Amino acid sequence: MTDQSQQLESITQREYKAGFVTDIEADSLPPGLSEEVVREISRIKGEPDFMLEWRLKAYRHWLTMDTPEWAHVHYPEIDYQQISYYSAPKKKDDGPKSLDEVDPELLRTYEKLGVPLDERARLAGVAVDAVFDSVSVASTFQDKLAEEGIIFMPISQAVKAHPELVEKYLGSVVPYKDNYYAALNSAVFSDGSFVYIPKGVRCPMELSTYFRINAANTGQFERTLIIADDDSYVSYLEGCTAPMRDENQLHAAVVELVAMDRAQIKYSTVQNWYPGDENGKGGIYNFVTKRAACRGESSKVSWTQVETGSAITWKYPSVVLQGDNSIGEFYSVAVTNNMQQADTGTKMIHLGKNTSSTIISKGISAGRSQNAYRGLVRVGPNAENARNYTECDSLLMGDKCGAHTFPYIEVKNPTAKVEHEASTSKISEDQLFYCKQRGLDAEDAVSMIVNGFCKQVIRELPMEFAVEAQNLLGLSLEGSVG
């Protein structure tokens, strides 16, 4: 038994491979938050008035709010005056027009992270928006996408280029009053991606944003807005990394998805923010609000997430199922190791008729980490024939970690069918022994069993992401099993 724990421990000790710092000159605002800072961000971005007004409303509302304390996570109070709300690599003028103008140091950074921005080097079929600290540094394939009428650009650019779309949809899914971090984000967000898929268009390639926090003492507050118009389809991928630093850094993003009639959005995340060291020093506070509105009939949104990083994860990618026959899906793997804390799950809000949702959540806890699933399935009084199926499994590795399950089910319609199942168990010694008897060493055996445990989720990821996720799962648990 103790042997096993020791082996578990040795496997879960891992190396964070994206922990390097890019040495690049940056323009940053000094730490601190005030109305002036909000105005300054808006000014730097050259935003239209409506944006500034909206930011200020959000900021003023944020001042009246308290930090949420209901999640199963613990951390010292954040001093919002110690954070810098804007940091951008120094550049000549108004942002790169083409990759040739992007600082080669930045290109090398993304190369090192396995996200080459050179379109020729990219796997064909993935367009990338690279967000470095507070700004988007490169968006690839914009022209090719434009041929189809698809808009894929940094949101800071979209605010100027497509103000009518931004004004109409920004905050329509996650209002700035929604919660503490969403309000903060609405006030100070600096960049992120904007996607619009026109009616009837099936996006010919995967769209992806790669988020990178580099500067110290900087918060990253990106904002992503994806609108899929009637009968369109888009698959969007999101990856995240940050350098290893001893200080905690705040990442408070907001993602809003809007799916119109028969539109489908597939949103995949591989989150590998720096989790802190094995003693819990440093790491990203990942406080994120992600929500989709299935506005149209027969629309569909799938969230797939593989969460291995961050010191603290607080995120609940949700779907509001407004359109009749709309579908919401949530597939999640959350791995916590060492001192990491995760409180993550989803909300499926059934409002339309014949709406259905599926939740598959796999939590893996190792080290001294705490891993909680928190979910809500709500069926409104008019949601005739709503269906939900939830499966929520936790795997424990090591006797010092915790695994928790907090599912809320609220049903106000008698035609609803809601099923929730959860289980928690230790990684099976019989399975481990079986694999070892076939010659696999402890590490490979654990990695294999864990990947098997997560298969239902991994198979939802687009191919190249799935491979990355599988490797990450192995890495994240390195040093934890045997």
Next chain:
Amino acid sequence: MKQLTEITTPFGEVAAAKPLPGTELGWLQQLRDQAKAQFERHGLPAKKVEDWKYTSLWQLSQEGFSHDANEVSLGKTELAHVAALEDAYRFVIIDGRLNAVLSEIDNLEAGLSIKPLAEALDQAENMLGDQIDLEKPGLNAINTMLMHDGLALHVEAGQKISKPIELLVISTAENPKLASHLRNLIQVDADAEVTLLEHYVSLAETAGFTDVVTEVKLAENARLNHFKLQHESLAHYHIATLASKQAAGSIWNTNNISLGGKLARNDIHSQLLGEEAHVTLDGLYLVTGDQHVDNHTRIDHAAPNTTSDEVYKGVLDGNSHAVFNGKVNVHKDAQKTDSSQSNKNLLLSRSCEIDTKPELEIYADDVKCAHGSTVGQIDEQHLFFLRARGLDETAARSLLTYAFAVDVLQRIKSAPMRQALSNVIEKRLPKGA
């Protein structure tokens, strides 16, 4: 909304004015003072308190209950009609007061002691209040302040009590709007076994308020088969705490049936403190009209090799609202915990509502825990099958509803108890109409 703390005044006055038992006991007085201070600080829990998210006590606080009751008695035949068990020791409380005439507690078998709370208090210092958390948002503090009656049951080591005990708590039309604050103390010593039925019933559709706390202490290898049947009037408020501390090898089998009440709330808490202790928490709620039923259960696996098994089922009709919250907490070092929990709900009407939340909090690694909850309707295929066998639709639905509910009772091992409770369920849910 009226400030909830305002209602401290009437309760406080009652506490001062009413002759409560045990005033001569210093420790008890101290406990009551502590409870009073606690209640004055926190009042009744508001809905923003997580444990009371779906259940409001606002109406309760507006009812203006009285605490004085006229003495009432019943004829023996009338009583026999109300009682659930034929062959049992019976402890009868009518409108909040022990009725010694109707109680059958004189010729007890060896090793069994049944006393009114007031007579047991001088021996209860280490027992009373030990199983419950006074600070917990709810009515534990009020109950501790105002408890005036109840059953004190004690089984000596090694004794297996042959007959069940029926605690029969009756509300009559004679004392409408009466609030009763009952405290039951159940102590089962090592290797002893006993069966208890707590039975709460109204004789008329009048409003009343039963506030009851039952504390259970099980010594090593003790076994308590603990049933609760609540079918008070649809105007009645019933708020109960049922809490146990269990030593190694002890078994607490509970089955909690909730049929009545305008508002019924049960907080059931098992603390498994010794190895190999086991708890079964079963329950059934059948609600209709404007009924609101809320069952909060919590199991603390605080020692290794402890097991728990929980099945709660609900049938909701009319405008009813049911809440289920089942928390399983596996403490650090409670290795080899095995816990399973299930909550299933059948919705029969347009305007009912169910909120269910099974929870697992696990701090040990070598455990097996599972929970499941479902919300749904009668299976159309089953319905079709029965209709194909000649039942009309109404009869088929009734039968399937009955079958869904009675499933929980089939887990009861004692045949007479199972029969007695099934009879009650059948009256409410006829097998075929």
Next chain:
Amino acid sequence: MLEIKNLHASVGGKEILRGINMSVNPGEVHAIMGPNGAGKSTLSNVLAGREGYEVTQGEVIYKGENLLELEPEERAQRGVFLAFQYPVEIPGVSNIYLLKAALNAVRKYQGLEEVDAIDFLNLVRDRMKLVKMDEQFLHRNVNEGFSGGEKKRNEILQMAVLEPALAILDETDSGLDIDALRVVAEGVNALRAEDRSIVMITHYQRLLDHIVPDFVHVLSEGRIVKSGDKELAKELEKSGYSWVHDAPEGQTA
């Protein structure tokens, strides 16, 4: 190949094996028989290195190495294969994935390159014929939803792919109907080779009708009380195990 000397082992402080002596040469097939509780499964678990089995005395030499000092996977990589009595299910891990990972682990130890995907598939297809398994089994999760017979056949398939030097078959016949037993036995027989030893652990004689052993040992109360050739098994079938309890202490081959 395998030398077991005075092996004592206990589980949870209770002594189960009380001095096993046994010698297995390359190419030999040994059957270990015995009543329930004799220590048969303990022996196979000790040889494979399962946790929770404490060796209190004696030694096991495998190909000149002290087997008991090796980790389970090291034993496997060196060619010790245990066909499990109760093969576990591994959700989400496909049969073919496990096979490939296992084969590569063995090859890595042998200093060989990882097997090429096409060669691997050809190899597996070929070996599947031995146990009459359908290719769809490759893509199902390891043992998940397999019948008893399918699980046992799957064990033999793994053996056929991994080509161990020493195969220990733990109650491989249990839970099999006669047809399945025949398939499994044919598979094992096809794998008999001059450089491969097989130790079969079984309660019943019927397996030995299909896989004929060179030696039969009777295990009782943690000791080998009698050894002989295949005739011994027949004798056992006639008279049952009751007599072994009366056999004189220490009467071993």
